[in-house]
Amino acid sequence: MNKFRLIAGFAAILLSSIIGAAQDETRSAATWSVQKYDIQATLPAAASDRSLTSKTVLTLKNVSGKPASTLTLRISTLAAVSEIRINESVVEFSRSESTITPGTSLQRCVVRIPAVSAGGIITAVVDYKLTLKDNSGLNTISPTASHFLPLSFWYPTPNSWFSGAGADNATVRVKVNAASGVSYVGSGVEAGGVFEQKFGTQPFFATGNWDVSNVNGVAIYAPKGTSADGQKRAAEMASILTEARTFATAYLGNAPDVPLRIVAARRGAGFSSAGTVLVDESVFRRSKVDSLTTMNLVESAVRTWIGGSITATGDGYGIIREGLTRHIATEFIESKFGKDVADVERLRQRTAYSAISKRDAPMSRTSPLDDFYYPEVANKGAMAWRLLEKRVGTAEFSKALKSNAQDGDLLIFEMRNAFSAHKDLVEYLFDQVTEMNLLVGLPQISGGEARIALRNTGSIDATVNVRATLKTGPPMDASSTVKSLSFGEVVFKTNSPILRVEIDTEKLYPQIEYSDDIAPRESTDSDPVLAVKRLFDKQDYAAAEGMARVVLRDLPRLDEVRILLGRALLALNRNAEAEREFRAVLDERSPTSRSIGWANVGLAQVSSAANQNDAAAKYAETAIVADADYGASFAARNLRNKIGDLPAVDAGVKAFFTDFDRAAASNRKADLEALFIPGEAAKFVSGISGSTEQWQTQVRGVDRLDPNNVLVETSLNIKLLTKDSESGTAVYRLIKIGSGWKIAAVEMFEVR
Known part of the structure; x- marks a missing residue:
């Protein structure tokens, strides 16, 4: 027992020290403010090289109000800093690692410098090389498409990205030296291969091989070889982006003069910065622009102001940067698609917030260090601004935003002053945890x-x-x-x-529970989608149908529930009714990508049951190339195999998997790694290297996504050491590099 107490006590002290260090990282007052980032980055010429070489010039201002003689720069722990110069003089620096959370650390480079007076300006030049082991949504090095987003900590900066007052934002100049045939994109004005952003943002870039076009003033970076239907999606996305920017002027004033860009990406979709937004490349292969992409586009339009021409910093900045952005975006959704569609979007926001509502903190005192930060400030924040707008009126609300943003920033204390007549409401929403639950009783009838x-x-x-x-x-x-x-x-x-x-x-108030807003109570779940799915997953299809119809009575545009209704009807052999529901989903103006995938699977199943195999195969193929949902893709592939209508097999792809089988059986890791794009599927390669007794691949079919990207469905028969023989389906994503193929991902591995 004493030993246990000693260990527990030590753990408590260790945890306390970690939390204390993290608080130092996020709560301390800033000494230096970045005025400009000037970055020249070079991507490797060889595919095997996993290092980004960079020189970053920072123009820094002492904002502490007193002389400063120390500069601390923070950067990824993957970066090897070779030299730091202050005002052209090489200086010595010390390195240390700062733990932000148990899974996140930053490297700190500390420089002693001659005292710089308050308000003084210095220049810091940092040379470094950043080496990646694995590619991710935040940073990727690849021969075909690379990107580095701010939260990969790929550039040096004085203040933590997790600061409670907000990360460093400044004007940005970025030049990227990429491989021949690969172009790159950032935000701001492009001239001579350099992207320069005049508003305060955070540096990023993405590279790729795109078809670039201009649609209504929006530059579209579409996947190479995009089809005519894909070009329609591009035009639709451009329209959403420009319409949203026009709508936002009513709240925030004249639109900032920044170029607008929509960039297709396999990873990093949803990121946006001052007019440039990354979207999932699969959107260009779908029949509709899905609801998540629509929301990302609309929010990116609002962010050309908030986080672009209008700075949002200081304690509680996320309430503005995330919450106000989402509120204005949702108001646009209502104006374009109707209140019933906006109600569905607000339901999704409530559901996301409900997951953390019983353990959150006051919005004004949270930071990105908290795991509930984004679900709270974005979703509860949007609800707070909506409630406040309802209380003061749209005209007064917009007037307050415009007048306080005229100086180029929008701060929480300014909003408190602007809405001082509603001080109690503002303080409750911003400064208190959610404790409200609104309940209604059964009617008592008399006379x-x-x-x-x-x-x-x-x-x-x-x-x-x-x-x-x-x-x-x-x-x-x-x-x-x-x-x-x-x-x-x-x-x-x-x-x-x-x-x-x-x-x-109207669901105006943030609550800790929503299911008891209704009497008699229809479900114990605040999330109506979950209420239906629980019954569907239990294979109680009749009950799932009943609950789905109850939900759709009030939320007829909730396509996630309509899909479950269609699937339940299909399981009940009511195919004609199921078909109507699936078609209704595809007729929605902005359904979820998951619903698009399952609607096509449902129609394929209906067609197959009616012995219309050609139609079934077409719907299945549409679900597969939409790449919208794992389950939908798996179901579509199973159906396509059942009816025996598989796409043709490319001879080059077939030969590639002959080499793959040989490499797997050789148990030489280097032979396997040579068939993969470096940085991709490393765990998969490690898992089979040195432990393969048998590996046989039969290529069933090849779905061509574009001239250089294919999905390859295979049937595997394998035997690994210490395991029984296994068989099943595996799907690989192959990308053409030069004249040959490389594996970019193992998309599906259903081998048992």
Whole structure:
């Protein structure tokens, strides 16, 4: 017992020291502010070289208010810093590692310099080489497509990316020396192979081999060989981006003068910076621009202001940078697609927030160090701004944003002052954890009146709409203010039986529980998609159908539930009804990518059941190349194999897998690695190297995504040491490098 206590005590001290160090990284006041990043980066010429060589020039200002004689620069622990110069003089520096979280560390390079007076400017030049082991969504080095995003910590900067007051933002100049035939993109104005951004942002770049076109003033970097349908998706995305920017002027004033770019990427989709947004390259192969891509495009349009021409820093900056951005973006969704579509988007935001709502912290005191930071500040933040806009009115809300952003920044304390008349609401939303739960009771009917009890567990009054759904006649609505930590009541004068009552029908208030907003309670899940999926996964298809119809009664555009309804109907052999649901999903203007994939699988299954195998194969192929969902792709492949309609096998691909089998059987890791793009699928290679007794690959079919990218479906029969013989399906992504193929990913490995 004493030994256990000693270990526990030591662990507590260690954890305390880690947390303390992390707080030092994120809470300390800034000494230096970056005025400009000037970066020249060189990607390796050889595919086997995994290092980015870079020279970064930082123009730094002492903002501490007192002389400074120490400069600390932070960068990835993967970087080998060879030299630092201050004002052209080479200086000595010490290195250390700072643990931010148990899985994240930053390298600290500390330089002693002659005292720089308050407000003084210095120049720091850092030469370094950053070597990657594995590619990821944050950084990739590849012969065909590389990228480095800010959160890969690929450039030196004085303040932590996890700072509670926000990461360093400055004007940026980036030049990338890439391999021949590969182009690169950043944000800002491009001239002579250099991208220069005049607004305060964070450095990034992406390289690739694109078809570049201009659509309505938006530069589209589409995958090479994009089809006519893909070009339609490009035009649709350009339209969404430009329309969203026009819409946002009503909130934020004249649009910033920045070039707009939409860039196809296999990794990093969703990232945006001052007019440049990365989108999943698969979008160009889908029948619709999916809802997530739409939201990313709209938010990127708003970010040309917020985080671009308008700086958002200081404590609680995420409420503006993430939350206000999402709120304005969702308002655009409502204006373009209708309130019912926006309600679905808001449901997704509530669901994401609900997952962490019982363990979050006040928004004004969180930082990216917290694992709940982005779900909270983006989603609860959006709800907070929506509630505030409803309270003060759109005209007054927009006026406050514009007037406070005129000086080029938008800060939380400015918003507090602007909405001082609503101080209690602002402080509750920004400075307190969510504690509110709004509950509604069953109607108590007497003498032509229905009395409905209400409850508010929050520490602020809630003014809400209460709706009664009648057995006959239209619904009845009543507004009620339920006092904090108290009860209330609404009365409906009706002789009709009340089937259902709901509190806060607009879902304005952040809550810790939403399922009890309705009486009688229809589910114990705040997430209606989960409520349906639980029943579907239990194979209780009749109950899943019933719950899906209940959800769709109020949220008819919730395509995730409509897909589950269609799949349940299919399992119940009601194919005609199922087909209607699948087609309804594909008719949506902006369904989720997952729904697009499963709708095509559903139509393939309906066609197959009707012995329409050509149509079934076509739908299955559409689901596969959409690359939208693992389960949908797997189901589509199984169906296609069942009907025996597989795409032709390329002779070069077949020969490649003959070499693969030989390399696997040789148990020489170097032979296997030579068939993969460096940095890709390293765990897969390590897992089979040196342990293979048998490896036989039969290539079933090749789905060509574009001239240089294919998905290869194979049937495997393998035997690894210490394991029984196994067989099954594996799908590889191959990319053409020069005249030969290399494996870029193992997309599916269903071998048992």
